[in-house]
Amino acid sequence: MPTTRKPRDVLHLNEQLCFSLYSTMHLLNRTYRPLLEKLGLTYPQYLAMLVLWEEDGVTVKALGERLLLDSGTLTPLLKRLESAGLVRRERDAADERLVRITLTPAGRALRARAECVPPAILAASGCTVEALQDLKEQVLTIRDQLSAHLEHEPSPPPAPKRRKAP
Amino acid sequence: MPTTRKPRDVLHLNEQLCFSLYSTMHLLNRTYRPLLEKLGLTYPQYLAMLVLWEEDGVTVKALGERLLLDSGTLTPLLKRLESAGLVRRERDAADERLVRITLTPAGRALRARAECVPPAILAASGCTVEALQDLKEQVLTIRDQLSAHLEHEPSPPPAPKRRKAP
DNA sequence: CCCAATTCTATTGCGCGCAATGGAATAGGG
DNA sequence: CCCTATTCCATTGCGCGCAATAGAATTGGG
Numbered sequence: 001m002p003t004t005r006k007p008r009d010v011l012h013l014n015e016q017l018c019f020s021l022y023s024t025m026h027l028l029n030r031t032y033r034p035l036l037e038k039l040g041l042t043y044p045q046y047l048a049m050l051v052l053w054e055e056d057g058v059t060v061k062a063l064g065e066r067l068l069l070d071s072g073t074l075t076p077l078l079k080r081l082e083s084a085g086l087v088r089r090e091r092d093a094a095d096e097r098l099v100r101i102t103l104t105p106a107g108r109a110l111r112a113r114a115e116c117v118p119p120a121i122l123a124a125s126g127c128t129v130e131a132l133q134d135l136k137e138q139v140l141t142i143r144d145q146l147s148a149h150l151e152h153e154p155s156p157p158p159a160p161k162r163r164k165a166p
Numbered sequence: 167m168p169t170t171r172k173p174r175d176v177l178h179l180n181e182q183l184c185f186s187l188y189s190t191m192h193l194l195n196r197t198y199r200p201l202l203e204k205l206g207l208t209y210p211q212y213l214a215m216l217v218l219w220e221e222d223g224v225t226v227k228a229l230g231e232r233l234l235l236d237s238g239t240l241t242p243l244l245k246r247l248e249s250a251g252l253v254r255r256e257r258d259a260a261d262e263r264l265v266r267i268t269l270t271p272a273g274r275a276l277r278a279r280a281e282c283v284p285p286a287i288l289a290a291s292g293c294t295v296e297a298l299q300d301l302k303e304q305v306l307t308i309r310d311q312l313s314a315h316l317e318h319e320p321s322p323p324p325a326p327k328r329r330k331a332p
Numbered sequence: 333c334c335c336a337a338t339t340c341t342a343t344t345g346c347g348c349g350c351a352a353t354g355g356a357a358t359a360g361g362g
Numbered sequence: 363c364c365c366t367a368t369t370c371c372a373t374t375g376c377g378c379g380c381a382a383t384a385g386a387a388t389t390g391g392g
Contacts, residue, residue, distance in 0.1 A: 010281055010284045010285070011216055011219060011277065011280060011281065011283075011284065012216075012220060013284070014216070014283070014284035014287070015213070015216045015217075015220075016302060017284075017287075017298055017299075017302055018194055018198075018287065019213060019216075020302045020305045020306050020309065021187065021190065021191055021194065021305060022191060022209075022213070023233075023234050023309060024187065024305050024306070024308060024309040024312070025187055025188060025191045026234055026379075026380095027234070027309055027312040027313055027316065028184060028187065028312060029379085029380095030312075030316060030380090031312050031315065031316060032184075033380090042347065042348075043188075043348095044347085044348060044349090045347095047181070047185060047188070050177055050178075050180070050181045051181075053177060054178060054181075059370085059371095060370080060371065061369085061370065061371085067189075068189050068192055068193070069348090069349075069350090070349085070350070070351090071370075071371050071372065071373095072349075072350060072351080072352090072371095072372085072373080072374090073347095073348060073349050073350070074371090075371070075372055075373080076347080076348085076372095076373095077347080077348075080347085091371095095357075095358070095369095095370090096356075096357055096358085096370095097356075097357050097358065097369060097370045097371070098357095098369095098370070098371085099370085099371065099372095111177065114177060115176055115177060117180070118176045118177065118179070118180035118183075119176070121180070121183075121184065124311070124312055124315040125308050125311055125312065126308070126311035126314075126315070127307075127308060127311070132183055133183075135301075135304055135305070135308075136182060136183055136186045138301050138304075139186045139187060139190050139301070140186050140190070141293075142190060142291050142292070142293060142301075143186065143189060143190040143193055145290070145291055145292035145293070146190070146193040146194060146196075146197050146290055146291065147193055148292075149197065149290040149292070150193065150196060150197060192349075192350095195349085195350095196350090199350090208377065208378075209378095210377085210378060210379090211377095225340085225341095226340080226341065227339085227340065227341085235378090235379075235380090236379085236380070236381090237340075237341050237342065237343095238341095238342085238343080238344090238379075238380060238381080238382090239377095239378060239379050239380070240341090241341070241342055241343085242342095242343095242377080242378085243377080243378075246377085257341095261339095261340090261387075261388070262340095262386075262387055262388085263339060263340040263341070263386075263387050263388065264339095264340070264341085264387095265340085265341065265342095
């Protein structure tokens with residue numbers, strides 16, 4: 001008797017599967033909000049700052065690959081960080097297509113004030129670091145699987161290389 | 167020697183903790199998108215339909231409690247479902263404050279076409295039902311913890327009951 | 333019964349997330 | 363060296379998510 005439980009309504013069970021991730025993300029976001037508000041950041045802006053604190057001067061493209069976001073999301077977000085005085089956006093002199101994002105002194109200084117955020121989130125989660133680390137591994141396994149699936153599936157991947165056939 | 171690993175940069179480690187949930191949610195959403203597109207639904211609309219397929223005639227408030235969303239999100243979403251011909255929005259006769267959402271025949275019929283979605287997502291995740299079920303439990307544990315934390319924390323909870331002191 | 337407090341939905345404004353489009357700069361085959 | 367792909371960023375439009383506000387209906391203390 002392997003998987004012969006009740007043939008539970010698929011559309012009912014499913015609500016519990018992916019919806020748990022969905023709703024947890026929202027609650028996590030609401031937990032971050034009041035903390036990040038003090039820094040004048042939204043959660044996606046905070047993520048961008050994390051990358052910049054690791055590696056200053058990245059291009060928009062590199063930032064997008066790291067965060068899995070495209071320019072349609074990043075361009076306005078970075079403009080807001082710029083007008084908040086945290087970063088500068090400048091074209092690369094060698095390759096004018098690239099826009100490099102560099103931290104201002106205020107942007108670097110914000111790092112110290114951000115250090116109290118992760119411990120606060122950890123406390124709110126009510127978990128040990130080990131438990132969260134373990135959960136992270138499991139979630140990343142699914143993430144990588146979804147990522148691979150998305151790469152192999154897309155209906156019409158432009159396919160051809162160079163030269164078009166007219 | 168308990169937690170005496172490298173005192174890894176908190177702002178680096180953290181990026182991996184919550185960011186894994188954040189990015190997995192987005193990839194999951196991108197996996198759902200092409201499937202739901204065939205049904206003419208977005209993911210949040212799909213969630214709303216899941217609730218309605220379970221319990222027709224719910225109020226906007228009940229829907230919001232189930233999905234953890236407020237009227238600012240639900241009102242326009244439900245209006246779009248209505249103009250797509252899937253639901254009707256009507257004031258409750260007994261209590262005119264309430265708006266009840268009921269399925270149209272087209273809304274009920276869509277359920278059959280939605281049944282192929284969960285299996286497709288399961289396949290894309292590359293996991294067994296058991297593994298996902300287990301992961302769900304862990305995520306929900308954190309969700310409940312965050313939920314409790316959010317209820318007890320909010321800086322100024324309006325506090326007073328009835329009667330104001332002028 | 334009356335009036336103030338509460339409940340419930342709608343509206344507005346802002347910030348993502350993403351698809352689609354456009355345009356400037358670079359790279360690479362001929 | 364051209365001329366065409368390609369790369370990279372910006373822009374537009376739409377749909378959430380959420381805070382804040384407003385307004386109509388209901389409730390409950392006096």
